[in-house]
Amino acid sequence: MGENDVIVETRNLVKIYGDGAQVRALNGVNMRVVRGEFISVMGPSGSGKSTLLNMIGALDRPTSGQVLVNGQDLGEVRDLDGFRARTVGFVFQLHNLIPTLTARENVEVPMVGQPVGRAERRRRAEELLALVGLADRMDHLPAQLSGGERQRVAIARALANRPSLVLADEPTGDLDSRSGAEIIQLMRRLNRELGTTFILVTHDPAVARQTERVLVMKDGRIVREHHVGTPFEEDLKAFRDSGLGQAILAGDDVARDLLTPEEYEVLLRLLRRIAQ
Amino acid sequence: MILKGLSRRKTRTLLTLLGVAIAVAAIVSLGALAEGLTIGYEALGTGSGADLLVADADAVDIVFSAVEEEVGERLAGLPGVKEVDRMVYTLAATEDVPYFIVFGYDPDGFAVRRFRIVEGEGLSTRSAPHGGRPLLLGRAAADDLDKQVGDTIRLYETTFRIVGIYETGTPFEDGAAVVTVEDAQRLSGHPHQVNAFLIKLRDLGELDRVRERIERLFPDLTVTRSSDFAENQETLAYTRAFSWAVSFLAVLIGGVGVMNTMLMSVFERTREFGTLRAVGWNRMRVLGLVLGESTLLNGLGGVLGVGLGIAAFKAVSRSPAVSGFLPDTLPPALIVQGLGVALAVGLISGIYPAWWASRLPPAEAMRYEGSAGGRAPRVRVGAAVLRNLLRQPTRSALTMLGIGIAITTMVGMGALADGMIAEIERFVGGANVHLVGMQADASIDLSTIDERIVRRIAALPGVKDAEGFLTGYATVGDLPFFVVFGYPPRGYGIQDFTVVEGEPLTANGQIILGRVAAENLNKRVGETIRIFDRPFRIVGIYETGVPLQDGGGVISLRDAQNLFGQPHKVSFFSVRLEDPEAAQAVKASIESRFPEVMVSESTKFAENVTDLQLTKASTWAIALLALVIGGAGMMNTMGMSVYERTREIGVLRALGWRRSRILGMILRESLVLSLLGGVGGVVAALVLIFLMNQNPTVAGFVKMRFSLDLLVQTLLTAFVLGGLGGIYPAWRASRLQPVEALRYE
Numbered sequence A: 001m002g003e004n005d006v007i008v009e010t011r012n013l014v015k016i017y018g019d020g021a022q023v024r025a026l027n028g029v030n031m032r033v034v035r036g037e038f039i040s041v042m043g044p045s046g047s048g049k050s051t052l053l054n055m056i057g058a059l060d061r062p063t064s065g066q067v068l069v070n071g072q073d074l075g076e077v078r079d080l081d082g083f084r085a086r087t088v089g090f091v092f093q094l095h096n097l098i099p100t101l102t103a104r105e106n107v108e109v110p111m112v113g114q115p116v117g118r119a120e121r122r123r124r125a126e127e128l129l130a131l132v133g134l135a136d137r138m139d140h141l142p143a144q145l146s147g148g149e150r151q152r153v154a155i156a157r158a159l160a161n162r163p164s165l166v167l168a169d170e171p172t173g174d175l176d177s178r179s180g181a182e183i184i185q186l187m188r189r190l191n192r193e194l195g196t197t198f199i200l201v202t203h204d205p206a207v208a209r210q211t212e213r214v215l216v217m218k219d220g221r222i223v224r225e226h227h228v229g230t231p232f233e234e235d236l237k238a239f240r241d242s243g244l245g246q247a248i249l250a251g252d253d254v255a256r257d258l259l260t261p262e263e264y265e266v267l268l269r270l271l272r273r274i275a276q
Numbered sequence B: 001m002i003l004k005g006l007s008r009r010k011t012r013t014l015l016t017l018l019g020v021a022i023a024v025a026a027i028v029s030l031g032a033l034a035e036g037l038t039i040g041y042e043a044l045g046t047g048s049g050a051d052l053l054v055a056d057a058d059a060v061d062i063v064f065s066a067v068e069e070e071v072g073e074r075l076a077g078l079p080g081v082k083e084v085d086r087m088v089y090t091l092a093a094t095e096d097v098p099y100f101i102v103f104g105y106d107p108d109g110f111a112v113r114r115f116r117i118v119e120g121e122g123l124s125t126r127s128a129p130h131g132g133r134p135l136l137l138g139r140a141a142a143d144d145l146d147k148q149v150g151d152t153i154r155l156y157e158t159t160f161r162i163v164g165i166y167e168t169g170t171p172f173e174d175g176a177a178v179v180t181v182e183d184a185q186r187l188s189g190h191p192h193q194v195n196a197f198l199i200k201l202r203d204l205g206e207l208d209r210v211r212e213r214i215e216r217l218f219p220d221l222t223v224t225r226s227s228d229f230a231e232n233q234e235t236l237a238y239t240r241a242f243s244w245a246v247s248f249l250a251v252l253i254g255g256v257g258v259m260n261t262m263l264m265s266v267f268e269r270t271r272e273f274g275t276l277r278a279v280g281w282n283r284m285r286v287l288g289l290v291l292g293e294s295t296l297l298n299g300l301g302g303v304l305g306v307g308l309g310i311a312a313f314k315a316v317s318r319s320p321a322v323s324g325f326l327p328d329t330l331p332p333a334l335i336v337q338g339l340g341v342a343l344a345v346g347l348i349s350g351i352y353p354a355w356w357a358s359r360l361p362p363a364e365a366m367r368y369e370g371s372a373g374g375r376a377p378r379v380r381v382g383a384a385v386l387r388n389l390l391r392q393p394t395r396s397a398l399t400m401l402g403i404g405i406a407i408t409t410m411v412g413m414g415a416l417a418d419g420m421i422a423e424i425e426r427f428v429g430g431a432n433v434h435l436v437g438m439q440a441d442a443s444i445d446l447s448t449i450d451e452r453i454v455r456r457i458a459a460l461p462g463v464k465d466a467e468g469f470l471t472g473y474a475t476v477g478d479l480p481f482f483v484v485f486g487y488p489p490r491g492y493g494i495q496d497f498t499v500v501e502g503e504p505l506t507a508n509g510q511i512i513l514g515r516v517a518a519e520n521l522n523k524r525v526g527e528t529i530r531i532f533d534r535p536f537r538i539v540g541i542y543e544t545g546v547p548l549q550d551g552g553g554v555i556s557l558r559d560a561q562n563l564f565g566q567p568h569k570v571s572f573f574s575v576r577l578e579d580p581e582a583a584q585a586v587k588a589s590i591e592s593r594f595p596e597v598m599v600s601e602s603t604k605f606a607e608n609v610t611d612l613q614l615t616k617a618s619t620w621a622i623a624l625l626a627l628v629i630g631g632a633g634m635m636n637t638m639g640m641s642v643y644e645r646t647r648e649i650g651v652l653r654a655l656g657w658r659r660s661r662i663l664g665m666i667l668r669e670s671l672v673l674s675l676l677g678g679v680g681g682v683v684a685a686l687v688l689i690f691l692m693n694q695n696p697t698v699a700g701f702v703k704m705r706f707s708l709d710l711l712v713q714t715l716l717t718a719f720v721l722g723g724l725g726g727i728y729p730a731w732r733a734s735r736l737q738p739v740e741a742l743r744y745e
């Protein structure tokens, strides 16, 4: 893995919000992402996931530390707007399409202000929408699209300027599990076909499991890193062997008291799968 | 709870407050003007100590009234009459003050006694110490003009010596001067006439009998109880109507703004209203809540407006040019009125939003997504700008309405001023005339010049001929402003009045009538018409195409001089040159020889006349008022629009849009909105102008003119309005931090 293959690197990244009651949203984050990777970031609410993504995407500046994208220190980039337009694409959780613009126009938005002609803009938007499977929805307004379709438009939009990096903050957070899975599959396909690097923030283990690597954050730090496939399963096995895991498998009252019926169901299913 | 509702959107609330406040300030300050005039006229009547006031029946205003002096002696001889005083009331230009009020009173009469001398002495000392014509100066005028007893003061071209300073307690008088009747007559150009006679009776019980007797003896005079005098002045009625019209307009635009704010605020809180209904509030309480907010908003605006009005009043009172027309202190009734109007507007413009909120079905309201993304448009046509404006059609429509009304006002007022100016230029200039002249510094209605001067001008080298003519107003039949023109029957000026029926004017005692006047008065060739109770035989009907002329009549110059009591005087004169190229040189030579005369090239007349400039300035001031209120609405709307789209703007920034692009997007929206409003306003104004020009009374006086210039000016203004109204919100939008904007709920 040569230096050139690292697309994102953070060095001792710290972000402090507020003047009085200060919040250390990021408390020294060091990470590296290799070009073409498809990774996810997990962690409890408030652990700093969105903040980290915002720093990488140059939406905000860190209090201290460095972010390097394509080997370039963002602290030294003058034209951050241009950087965002050309190098990164964003996908947000919800309400992120401009309601007055059609699907195609929404995809064109990032190309406005870039040296792309009108006709070329249009052609590219149509091509991208076709790529995400919305060839027949080009002229629909966001309100006329389903949640999953809207998110696909957002993905097409994120790819508009052929970025090398796409940052997605809970892209499936507002979707049911089926459309969520479809969105992830779409991103995975694009990652393979276009070679675009993806960093997803998610709460959903099912989503995280489809990525190559999971960074787990807590209190503004990266506390664990899983290479999906082995470690995740191992975690589960460790849990199965714990008292609570045993209790769940045994259908013990203790498990039913401590867990909600849904949690119980989910954990039971997972543990049974491991057991097989 | 009401207060909290309003304080949620501080900028919006403030801007709305501002709109209402300016409207209320207009009510207060314009009301003060009307009030000041009323007080002044009341002082002339009631304050004079007289029981009865005798003036011209047909004069529009006491300043135009001219009664023959001999009448005074006959009045004094009537049974029941104790004393008769003469009164002259005129306006003269003095240092820096174009309309300085000058009274002429009998030095030994009862009426002048009211002018309490606080310094120096009274008028009765015939000739002033150090010589010069004696003059009493009001305290306020003395302070404003920085004059003391013993100083001299120039009124037009005449120098007076200040012999005393007086106080009456009425600003109208304290900002004026008193001279002898004879001097005042000379100033006004009516040597043997007075504006009114003031009569003191032996016994008040005889009042009605004396009054009837005078009116029988002098049918062309009107006798009013001095206490009724002010009410009978048409000027007052016009000033009041004007102040009401402007205030109404301001309130209208302000009201549209309040309605807009309340509607927006109600739309945004749809879910909340659902919750309130769900927890058991009934419709009436919701209605009351919204109405309460709207009324409170306006009440605050009203208070602010009264403050602004008082400040404006204080500031303006300092200027000597207007202080005479304003009351001493702001009448409390006006303050109450201003606040009352504000509250009423609050109530009225709150009704629709309140009703809307109270009618919301609770269950649906609770599911409401909020106006930002929820009410997604179904329109796909048009540019992105239009689609953004269509997100909140009601708001955009109301904003456009506000701007539209402002622009309509601007165009209407502009067309009126341009029309008046064009007309006066045309009737003063006429065909083939190179120079026109009037009394220097005088008001156009009061300009008088000695005939002899005109004759001497005619003899100057380079001048082919010069001719003077007289104009005056009279009430004839139902026409309050019938303009009488006096021309020499054999001169060149009268040739402009093309006779289309009957014969041209040849002798005294004849009149030719304008086509419009003939129709309005329903008169035909051969009939007689009475002006100031003198009969004139109609020999012809003319048409010139100039409304002021077509709505009036022409008599011989001699007749006009007699009629208006100005022997050997003319109002204006025109000059024809041997060589038109020499206009500048001749103008200079006339003005250096006759300083009391102002000459201008006939095409530049309006530019040089103070009156017309004032008319223009005041129409612009009104237009500006309307625009400021409209602009506040504009800023409000764009501010809201940016606010609602905070997240969206965050997304655009995240996608790499530059600040400048965001700024441009919002500015474009605001420009389109104001231009649409502007175009609507222009169309409305065109309709208005068309209708006004169809109306015989208005059209007989002035034809409103809509010029390309005006159109360009207006649209430019709308553009600037859009720019100014949009620039702050656009700037705010462009400053939004992407992360903050994205986090925004």
Ligand SMILES: Nc1ncnc2c1ncn2[C@@H]1O[C@H](COP(=O)(O)OP(=O)(O)OP(=O)(O)O)[C@@H](O)[C@H]1O
Residues within 6 Å of the ligand: A017, A018, A023, A024, A025, A043, A044, A045, A046, A047, A048, A049, A050, A051, A052, B740, B743
């Ligand atoms: N603009 C801000 N001002 C103040 N505090 C902030 C700001 N943005 C984030 N924070 C705080 O920083 C911490 C990290 O926030 P962040 O949004 O990164 O969490 P997250 O991991 O994305 O959480 P979630 O899963 O709920 O989205 C939180 O405690 C949050 O309250």
Ligand SMILES: [Mg+2]
Residues within 6 Å of the ligand: A049, A050, A051, A169
């Ligand atoms: Mg987050």
